[in-house]
Amino acid sequence: MPTPRRSPLPGVHRFARALAITAAATGVIGAAVGGTAQAAPGAPAEPPTRKDVKAQVDQLYDEAEQASEKFNAAQEYQKRLQGETGALEDQVAAGQAEVNRMRADLGAVAAAEYRAGGIDPTVQLMLSSDPAAYLTRARSLDQAAERQSETLHQVVDRQRRLDQHRAETAAKLAELEQVRRSLAESKQQVQQRLTKAQRLLDSLGATERARLVAQDAQEAETRATRGTDRLDLGSQPASSERAAAALAAAIGKIGSPYVYGSTGPRTFDCSGLMYWSWRQAGVSLPRTSQEQAHAGQRISLSEARPGDLVLFYKDSHHVGMYAGGGVVVHAPYPGARVRFESVSAMPVSGVVRV
Template sequence: MSTPRRSPLPGVHRIARALAITAAATGVLGAAVAGTAEAAPEPPSRKDVKAQVDQLYDEAEQASEKFNAAQEAQQRLQAETNRLLDEVATGQDGLNRLRGELGAVAAAEYRSGGLDPTVQLMLSSDPAGYLNRARSLDQAAARQADTLHELVDRQRGLDQRRAETAAKLTELDRVRQSLTASKREVQQRLAKAQKLLDSLGAAERARLTAQDAEEAESRATRGTDRLDLGNQPASSDRAAAALAAAVAKVGSPYVYGSTGPRTFDCSGLMYWSWRQAGVSLPRTSQEQAHAGQRISLAEARPGDLVIFYKDAHHVGMYAGGGVVVHAPYPGAKVRYESVSAMPVSGVVRV
């Protein structure tokens, strides 16, 4: 006997339908929220951006010093190449002149028939006159031999100059390629840094710049409200003049590859400042690290160069009181900084 099917309670179908619709809507909403979260990740914090930008600026400065070195080498090689090319041109003119002289002598011999001197004497109607001319011819032949030796020597020297010129041109091409690569590397690092900074927005960027300047000032003043450089004298009158020139540029913008007078990179500031004191320093921080007497940091006096980092890619000038004046990196200006803010690799007294 079959059991009669019990009818569902009134409203059950409506409730079930409502629950199903609600569940479906909730699922769609949840997926949409998840998708939105993935599409809009949380923006990087100012601290994270600063750390990454500092790293990129450091890498850019390393590339910038490579760029400076390549630019310096290019100028030197170009000057040497131009000198060699001038020597080759002058040498070729000299060779052409000597060849002309020898050619004239050879033509004269041809016109005389190239007879043996004894036969010419026998056929001569004026033997005494012929002998006088023969002595002159002997002297001319000796001069001709000297000219021939000179021609050979000059040709050898000219060939050597041409080989040197070719080598210089090859080296110059390699340096130009290095210059281009270093410039591209600097630009790439700076572009990445700028992209990171742009992710913060104008207000955050301004706060980051202000914070960086305040922290540098705090390090230089040891947290006080004034800068104390002490009263230690400079190592020389020229060092004092160089320091005065550098200090006068506090507030000037950093621009890579620049040696002033309005913008500077780190080694460019040292190069320009010492030029004002009548001293020509090498262009790069790595070369400046060998531009004078190496001393310890404890012996540093105002005007001395302080070389930073193991690869010597940054340099500042000791101002006294444990403080240097330097051009820090793009976006910052020439300023005072505690000497302990970066690892010191050496101090140089010019």
């Protein structure tokens, strides 16, 4: 499926509302964080400039996205640990039931021997009205004793494995608790940075905020269109039919808000958009951008074709999908919306063909 050529740039002008809804989109207006630096005592407070606020807000959004990907990774690991812990708990329950049954069988045999104990076998043979039948029973008792010994060994072995499963379960539960603490910490980091960014934006006057929003939207449009009024994605075909389907799904979500930890279908974070889009093509990607960096074949940027994943920054904490013509579609950062962006707007750390 060929990608569109010189298609209109949807969603760019809607981005003008994005920064104003940062706190509403992420639900963190009430989080408590430290304010901006104060002026020296006695000196008049200098109003923040639009340029300074934009630089600080961009930095805070980048930090928030890094914390968001850590949150996503911890959340995925928590799900995996919960599944493993549940399986171990099921094994422990089944093992305990088996050990209990085997012990009950051993107890019944021991009780029978106790009730018949104290009588010499020779005397029992003499008193028996049917010596042949007694000898047959004696041979059966010998066989039963062998089975009892075997059962006893099995009980010891089952108990050993049961204790091992219990120890593994306890370790998994402890690890799960540690992951839960990590989740809470990452979430708090995201909330703090988003709230501080919102306060910085609120420190501007209404006119300056409007100019900042307009500037951000204009810069994004200029980067994606190279200064023209139309978007040219070129005519290069996608790397596969599934890649074409994934790209179409991602482009269809242009204008959707960025919300950390979200995988759609109405809101997304950067890796969540890739995860959702490829799911529409029948492919299950890993959840986080760092994991997605290893989800396929590594290629160079010069080899990129529509549908390939493009990883940004050294730690691959951001990801977009190559759309053609040196443009990616991505969920940029908290407060923004899914949009087209020049691939050169951020440092590329790798390209992956799924």
